[in-house]
Amino acid sequence: MLTIYKKGCKKLNTEVFMEHRKLYNLALVLLLIVTFVAIVLQFFVLEKTLLLHPGNTDNPSVISDQSMGGGSVATLTEKDGNWLMECNVIITDYNWPFCEISISFFDQQQNQAGQGIDLSSFSTVYLKARYLNKGHDSLRFQLRNFSPDYGSVGNQNTWKYVGIEYWPENATGANEIPMESLQVATWWIVEQRLPIKYAVPEFDNVMMLELATGNNIQPGQYFIEVEYIKFTGKYFTNNQVLFFLIFLWVSSAICFLFFSLKWSRKRLNETEKKAEDLRQLNQLLNVKTKELKDKAERDPLTGALNRAGIQKIFTKELEVLSLIFIDIDHFKPINDNYGHATGDDILKEFSKTISKNCRFTDFLARWGGEEFLLVCPNTSLSDAYDLAKALRKIVSKKIWVNNIRLTASFGVAQRGNETPRAFIERADKALYDAKVRGRDQVVLSEFKGS
């Protein structure tokens, strides 16, 4: 079916294109907003904290080198809301004297599960701890991570030591320690005879946190005050946010490409369909134009050319052109005796008979009522004369509808140096002469002009 695209009936391609463009622009703005918000949230809002201090941490324990056969003595009390560890370092045969505060993250009753806490999303630990009575001694901060890959739940020596030894702040400030600066203790790797791949710090299952005296602690009495241990970090790592944003942009780009391709294809199909419709419409118009042209140049009853249709033959520059003017004799009585419809039938049949018996290159026109003009290009006067005689014979011998017998009169002329009008009038005059001479005959008209 032919579809004509009109504004209001169907959206134009340009309108659809503008809509899609608006959609793309909106999507782009949304993406930019999401990206901006994600970055702001990541860097300024979504901070998480794990604070350990006497107010919220139950029963930290205190250990000394006595557990290893040493002689140091450690006690832990709470004072002014802080933990206070008193450590009496005594040198014995054990070479690494120490005291430490230990905070467990696993359930002491159900330790079989080996379930600690995940500190891997924290990036920094703040330690507010100091020696009260000595100026320059170091502290060891270490986390004990457990994994069945390298340890066993029941043996704490197999829990990975990840820590750092540092010089604590003397005054009120806290030490800020990036988690990435914590290292796996080399002695532990060596002692456990583990492959080097386990020398990577891990914080995904921390069973225990320890704050201990430094490695080179000298004999004597020490007071270590711990106000808090604070872990800070993001809910999401920067990499996670980065991956999220990359995923968002890449998937949006893929969607954009996919829909662009789809819409382009759709537009192409629509354009092709439109072109096809226009082509069909054009064809129809051509047929219609031809039809109208035909109608304008043809006699509707007989199908022969009419006066307008035959005119153009005279404008052609033909060297030899002859004309046979034909008029059915006594046609009026046929109408009167047999009716107008029979008269029409005879006119149709007459036209057909003449056409059938002349050359393909000749043109038959109905000049008026029962008058016909046969224009014969490239035909000499004598040939036209012969043709007219032959036609006269055919007409007179033929039995027409209702067994009617007919005769016709013929006026023949060849174009001389004259206007078409004068040429036709000359042939008409010859026809008139044929009528006057008694009808059913052919009369020639010689050109007498210069």
Ligand SMILES: Nc1nc2c(ncn2[C@@H]2O[C@H](COP(=O)(O)OP(=O)(O)OP(=O)(O)O)[C@@H](O)[C@H]2O)c(=O)[nH]1
């Ligand atoms: N049936 C029919 N008759 C037509 C048509 N056009 C003209 N006529 C008739 O043709 C007849 C022509 O008559 P006339 O001009 O007197 O000529 P005629 O009777 O043929 O006599 P001659 O030509 O002198 O031999 C008239 O009766 C017209 O009504 C037509 O389209 N159909």
